[in-house]
Amino acid sequence: MSTETQTETWNDRFGASLMRSLTPPKIMLERGQGCRVWDVDGNEYLDFLAGIAVNSLGHAHPALVEAISDQAAKLVHVSNYFATPPQLELAERLKRITGAGEAGRVYFGNSGAEANEAAFKLARLNKGTDGRKTRILALKQGFHGRTMGALALTGKPALQEDFLPMVPGVEHIDSTVAALEESIDDTVAALVIEPIKGEAGVVDLPEGFLLAARRLTEEHGALLILDEIQTGVGRTGNWFAFQGHGFEPDAVTVAKGIAGGFPIGALVTFGWASDLFSAGQHGSTFGGNPLGTRVANAVLAEIERADLVAGAVTKGERIRAGIAGIASPLVEEVRGTGLLIGVGLTGPIGPAVNAAALERGLIINAPNESSLRIAPPLIVSDAEIDEFVSILAQSLAAVAAEQGTATQETSA
Known part of the structure; x- marks a missing residue:
């Protein structure tokens, strides 16, 4: 079958069967190995998105494959009326790597949105002794999911408008210390924030913001809930991003990279x-099932064994240096920490650069028109980083050339 026919067949089937809430895919992927994937036509791509910070160990990692196959042959699901060894092991592991310690507790769901729904309920339970704590604060341009509670926390009106009215009681504030000081009082039940705003384009919070958030929430008896769904599990060079700031939250939500692609939160x-x-x-039929928790244990154990958390720091530095070395006039700034990197562009060219990269065999992401998001697997090699830089340079040059042509045609 020709490439054109194969692609058209997949696209037709997608359009005929998948809900229209999903945008049509640009390519149809069939298999992966390490930091590479192949589409149904046999084209190879270097994956520097990792399923949006999900495939921590890349694709088809032996530790993940072995955990899935071995556990599937033993026990897949038992409902939450029963406990299983992998469930207890993962809860204890998460308490250890987050630093929650003996007083910590873990609730399992199946996704980041489900984890944030549980966090929303947790916030509602913090009513205060007089019942006055009815407000939940979140940040403008923050993203916490698309289910109704998580969507109410998400500070993107465009995502909310078709589903109004939102769950009440949530207020969105600016990402400034002044806004924190003005907004947090004894009526606030919780402040919910991402340490780095991933969907906004990998945008760092201002210096001192997280420490101010911790201080003010403690002073007023409010919960500080950190959404580490994208920043967690070693991606920023710590197990969790908050650990680089010297404080503890009251709760943290995790998902994405925790099981390397298997759905769990x-x-x-x-x-x-x-x-x-x-x-x-609160509860979940599938949450904490033995298959998902076994896979997560295997992924986290491999991240620890291979010292991939520390590796995220040095590899992230290499990527940043490589992007800086391109010296493209289209690049305005490089943001983020470790292997969660945002590239700020000089104009609304993110989709064009993303498309140019895909044409050249590189998978990245444009979360908005003026940004690129880069989040490779934690196992990425120096050689693959150098290959990424080369393809990104070619992609930026191609878009710059197109812009120059368009400008000349407009002037003419």
């Missing part, structure tokens, strides 16, 4: 926040 609570939920107040 979790809410981890610290200290007094662990006492807010009581039996029957």
Whole structure:
């Protein structure tokens, strides 16, 4: 079958069967190995998106494959009426790597959105002794998911407008210390924030913002809930981004890279926040199933064994240096930490650069018109980083040339 026919066949089938809430895919992927994937026509791509910071160990990693196959032959699902060894092991592991310690507690779901729904309920339970704590604060341009509670936390009106009214009680504030000081008082139940705004284009919070958030929430008895779904599991050079700032939150949500591509999410609570939920107040049929928790244990163990958390720092530095070395007039700034990197562009050319990269065999992402997002697997090699820089340079040059041609035609 020809490339054109094969692609058209997949696109036709996608359009005929998938919900229209999904945008048509640019390519149809069939298999992967390490940091590379292949489409149905046999074309090879260097994957520097990792399923949006999900494939921590890349594709088809032996540790992940072995965990899935071995556990599937033993026990896949038992419902939450029963405990299983992988579930308990993962809960204990998450308490250890987050630093939640003995007082910590873990709730398992199946996705980041589900973890944030649990966090939303946790916030509602923090009513205060007089019941005055009814407000939940989140940040403008933050992203926490598309289910209704998570969507209410998401500070993007364009995503909300078709589904109004939102769940009440959520206020979105600017990402400034002044906004924190003005907004947080004794009526606030929780502040929910991403340490780095991933969907906004990998945007760092201002210097001192997280420490101010911790101080003010403690002063007013509010929960500080960190959405580490994209920043967690070693991606920023710590197990979790907050650990690079010297404080502990009251709760953290995790998903994406925790199981390297297998769907699982979790809410981890610290200290007094662990006492807010009581039996029957929340649950999930599939959450914490033995297959998902076994895979997550295997992925986290491999990240630890291979020292990939520390590796994210040096590899991230190499990527940043490589981007800076391109010296493209289209690049305005490089943001982010470790292997979660945002490239700020000089204009609304993100989709064009993204398309040019894909044509040249590189998978990245344009979360908005003026940014690129780069989030390769944690196992990425120096040689693959150098290959990425070369393809990105070619892609930027191609878009710059197109811009120059368009400018000349307009002037003519």
